[in-house]
Amino acid sequence: MNNIKKILLLTILLFTIGCAQQQTIEKIRTPLPENDFLIIAHRGASAYAISHTLAAYELAIKMGADYIEIDLQMTKDGKLIAMHDKVITFDNAKQAVADVTFDEIQLHYPGKDFGKNHLNYTLPSSNDLGILHLEEILNHFGDSVNYYIEIKSPKEYPGIEEELVHQLNEYQLLNRVDAIPKVIIQSFDEHSLKEIFAMDSSIPLIKLYTFLKEAHLSKKELRKLTQYASGVGVNAMSVSRKFINSMQRENLLVHPYTVNDEEMIRTLINIGANGIITDRPDVAYRVRDEKNSLENQQYP
Ligand code: G3P
Ligand code: CA
Numbered sequence: 001m002n003n004i005k006k007i008l009l010l011t012i013l014l015f016t017i018g019c020a021q022q023q024t025i026e027k028i029r030t031p032l033p034e035n036d037f038l039i040i041a042h043r044g045a046s047a048y049a050i051s052h053t054l055a056a057y058e059l060a061i062k063m064g065a066d067y068i069e070i071d072l073q074m075t076k077d078g079k080l081i082a083m084h085d086k087v088i089t090f091d092n093a094k095q096a097v098a099d100v101t102f103d104e105i106q107l108h109y110p111g112k113d114f115g116k117n118h119l120n121y122t123l124p125s126s127n128d129l130g131i132l133h134l135e136e137i138l139n140h141f142g143d144s145v146n147y148y149i150e151i152k153s154p155k156e157y158p159g160i161e162e163e164l165v166h167q168l169n170e171y172q173l174l175n176r177v178d179a180i181p182k183v184i185i186q187s188f189d190e191h192s193l194k195e196i197f198a199m200d201s202s203i204p205l206i207k208l209y210t211f212l213k214e215a216h217l218s219k220k221e222l223r224k225l226t227q228y229a230s231g232v233g234v235n236a237m238s239v240s241r242k243f244i245n246s247m248q249r250e251n252l253l254v255h256p257y258t259v260n261d262e263e264m265i266r267t268l269i270n271i272g273a274n275g276i277i278t279d280r281p282d283v284a285y286r287v288r289d290e291k292n293s294l295e296n297q298q299y300p
Contacts, residue, residue, distance in 0.1 A: 027197065027198075027201040028201065029197070029201065029204075029205070029226070029227070029228055029229060029230050030181070030201065030202050030203065030204045030230055031204075031230060031251060032180075032181065032184070032204050032230045032231055032253045032274065033179075033180055034248075034253065034274065036066070036180060036274075036275070037269055037273070037274065037275055037276070037288050037291075038066045038067060038180065038255065038274065038275030038276070039064060039065045039066045039067070039275065039276060039278065039281050039284045039285055039288065040065065040066065040067040040068075040069050040148045040255065040275055040276065040277045040278070041056075041057070041060030041061075041063070041065035041067065041068050041069060041278065041279075041281045042069050042257065042258050042277045042278055042279050043056060043069055043070070043071065043082075043084065043279075044056025044057040044058075044059065044060045044068060044069075045057075045059040045060040045063055045065070045279065045280070045281055045282070046279045047260060047279035047280045048279075048280075051084070052070070052071070052082040052083060052084070052131075052132060053132070054132065054137070054140060057137065057141070057145070060281050061145055063281040063282040063285060064281055064282065064284075064285035065281035065284075065285075066146055066180060066275075067145075067146045067147065067148035067184065068137075068141075068145055068146070068147060068148065069148045069149075069150065069277060070082045070134070070137065070147060070148070070149050070150065071083060071084045071150045071152050072134065072149055072150060072151055072152055072160065072164065073085075073086055073097040073098075073152050073153060073156075073157070074097070074098065074156075074157035074159075074160045074163070075097060075098070075100060075101055075102045075105055076098060076099055076100055076101050077101045077102055078159075078163065079101075079102040079133045079134075080133060080134040080135075080160070080163055080164060080167065081097070081102065081105065081131055081132065081133050081134070082131070082132045082133070082134065082137060083097065083105075083131060083152075084152070085097075086098070086152060086153040086156055088100070088105065090104070090107070096156065097156075098156045098157060102131075102133060105131050106130055106131060134164075134167055135167060138167060138168075138170075138171040138173070139171075142171065143171070143172065143173060143176075143182060146178075146180060146181070146182055146183070146184075147173065147182065147183045147184070148183075148184045148186065148277075149164065149183065149184070149185050149186070150185075150186045150187060150208075151164065151185065151186075151187040151189065151192045151193075151196075152187075154187065154189045154191070154192035155189070160192075161192055161195040161196050161199065162199070164185070164196075165196065165199050165200055165203075168183055168203075174200060174202060174203060175200070175202050181203075181204050183203055184203070184204045184205075184206060184230075185203055185204075185205055185206070186205070186206035186207075186208055186233050187205075187206075187207070187208060188207075188208040188209075188210075190207060190224070193205045193207060193228060193229065194228055197228040201228075204230035204231070205228055205229045205230055205231075206229065206230065206231045206232060206233045206255060207225055207229045207231075207232050207233070208232070208233040208234075208257075209232060209233070209234050209235075210234075210235050210238075211234065211235060211238035212238075213238065214238055214240050214243065215234050215235075215238040215239055215240065215243040216243065217232075217246075217247075222250055222252075225250070225252060226250050226251070226252065229252060230251075230252070230253065231247070231252050231253035231254060231255060231274065232247060232252055232253075232254055232255070233255045233256070233257055233277065234254060234255075234256055234257070235256070235257060236256035236257060236258070236259045236264060236268065236276075239254065239256045239268065239271070239273065240271070241271040241272060244271055244272045244273060245272065248272070248274075253274035253275070254272075254273050254274055254275075255273070255274060255275040255276065255277060256268055256273050256276055256277070257276075257277035258277050258278060258279065259276050259277070259278050259284075260278055260279050260280045260283070262283050262286075262287060265278065265283060265284050265287045266287050266291075269287060269288065269291055270291075
């Protein structure tokens, strides 16, 4: 190969690398609306109905939730299911969800959270008792509700991100123009969120944290976060006004979890939280409404 050809090839190679880098740089995280205080119904209105059932989700919407929260696991046969735990008790033995099929899972009693921390449970109709797979939920609600989906144990489920994005696309829930995003995805797993970001950067992503003391993120962690995340989900007891301000300065919104106490919801709104994950969307709705009414009051 003569020198001219070598230079030409090198130029093409450098140009291609440059374009690839440009594409990576051009992907920017999608901002969440800052002025709304979002009410996210934790597994549905799960203070009043069995969590992760259609009854819980329908009640949440009726109570004014902006989002229904769904925990996702994936069965052996690749179905995405609405379930919190990655292990189930099956025929008196513990088994990983990843090792059983969806049909086998259906034999598992779904109402295991029933009776726990409940106020006045709405009893679901018998149809609502089964474990739901994501498609059933998407099919039932379509684009009439907003979804706040948690990828629960991604390391156990290779391909869960692709399957999730595929289904969201099938139901035309992505890349839309809506007042608030139709879908938000959250996870404790940074790698999983980055996979989603690489597939579709239009989906707002929430990185979850649990802090034992007051919430705080290092500059290094913040730098990583601001490459892909739109916000953080943080255990409510750790959240301070200082932390919220430090996140918002980086255009990262803060959604504390899981808050059911009315006074605590009021405090979090007052210190600037951007939303709340709650089992009691009705309470959050009332507190938000009360704050909005006070702000809109006109004095002569
Ligand atoms: O939004 C975060 C929250 O859902 C995490 O808690 O209930 O999935 O264990 P949980
Ligand atoms: Ca969750």
